[in-house]
Amino acid sequence: MRVYLDHNATTPVRPEVADAMTRVLREVHGNPSSVHEEGAVARAEIDRARERVATLLGFAPAEIVFTAGATEANNTVLLSLVTARPDGRRHVVATAVEHPSVEAALELLEAAGHPVTRVPVGRDGRVPAADVADALRDDTALVSVIWANNETGVIQPVAEIAALARARGAWLHSDATQAVGKHPIDTREIDLLSCSAHKFGGPKGVGALAVRESIPFAPFVHGGPQERRRRGGTENTAGIAGFGVACELATSELPERVAHAAALRDQLWDGIAAKIPGAVRNGDPDHVLASTLNVTFRDTPGEIVLQALDLEGVAASAGAACASGSITPSHVLVAMGFTPEEARGTLRLSVGHGNDAAQIERVLAVLPDLVARARAAGGVS
Secondary structure, eight states: OOEEOBTTTOOOOOHHHHHHHHHHHHHOOSOTTOSSHHHHHHHHHHHHHHHHHHHHHTSOGGGEEEESOHHHHHHHIIIIITTTOTTOOOEEEEETTOOHHHHHHHHHHHHTTOOEEEEOOOTTSOOOHHHHHHHOOTTEEEEEOOSBOTTTOBBOOHHHHHHHHHHTTOEEEEEOTTTTTTSOOOOTTOSEEEEEGGGGTSOTTOEEEEEOTTSOOOOSSOSSSHHHHTSOSOOOHHHHHHHHHHHHHHHHHHHHHHHHHHHHHHHHHHHHHHHSTTEEEOSOTTSBOTTEEEEEETTOOHHHHHHHHHHTTEEOEESEEEETTEEEEOHHHHHTTOOHHHHHTEEEEEOOTTOOHHHHHHHHHHHHHHHHHHHHHTTOO
16 A cells, blocks of 8 residues: 655646646647637636636635746746836845745846845744834845745744735745645735646646736737737646636535544644654644645654655655765754754654545554664764
């Protein structure tokens, strides 16, 4: 029996989503931009999906731009919208724990002469809203804050930061990829939001940028009239239809999902804390995704535990990667003040649809021995 505890990386496609995509692939042949009946049928599929996505995100349907995923959406915000801001503001504020698709874009902005301020986080992974306020300037164009961290699950005070940004004339963008479909989000004060379908039961390769009508739009992908000339290229009709179904399921199931995930995560942590000495839970436990447990096993080579778990049928993620014989710790853990040794012993265990209590017990039956063996292999008794 395989136990999949890597839902923050990607999630299994829900059967309802796969059914919708299969139907569109088999039955809907037209190009959504075509004016004939086949094109109109394809356009109707996209319009229906747009409404479902908008409902989940708290935006108007006309404010949804379909993309290939959150990475494209994040790059669109930072490399197109900010650089073309009509009032000439150039300064960007972000946190030190953003997703690589945001951080890489920030580095490109800096190389082009845009000033960027990265606000540090504490050991709990949270950025104080007051520290973001202190970083704001008269020329601040954008504040970009990850809603829920992909590694720790820590949830940032996005609504509070949004109010501070708006008071200074800055736009607020949030990479909400890990939060959408897993956590309640209030987007009333949010100007721009990125997400991906595959993080909550939808297909890979499709996502959205939600952008308020008040934001002047500069396309990142040029070459066609699609998405009201905001994103060129023939739409992925089947993927978008699946995305819409995933959003509809999330809208109706969210309270149940959160409760189910929290119960499994707590079962997992309680078992680890009781059975494995030197285990430490990371991140603010009062502000964290219900689905995510980030834990450090002291004096333990985590890459060995990760490999052993895989051999035992358990999929998880590590807090450090081995490259060229050296351990490279996660930039998120480094920003939280972790040493390379602590990062090396850190695992991310994320639950979701398809997991149950019996699977968690299966993991708890093998994990203590695997940690003990990894410690012994690393020279720690």
